[in-house]
């Protein structure tokens with residue numbers, strides 16, 4: 001299995017400043033929050049963010 005490290009791989013720690021990210025984060029149901037689709041290209045649904 002190839003490394004599918006998302007560009008925003010971070011620990012969901014509570015020390016992250018909330019100002020850097022939107023308060024509402026929903027995992028993209030299209031790519032599974034990886035930001036990449038099944039072909040390994042940027043997910044169109046979330047624009048590669050992994051959240052929508």
Ligand SMILES: [Zn+2]
Pocket residue numbers: 028029030031032033034035036043044045046047048049050051
């Ligand atoms: Zn997506």
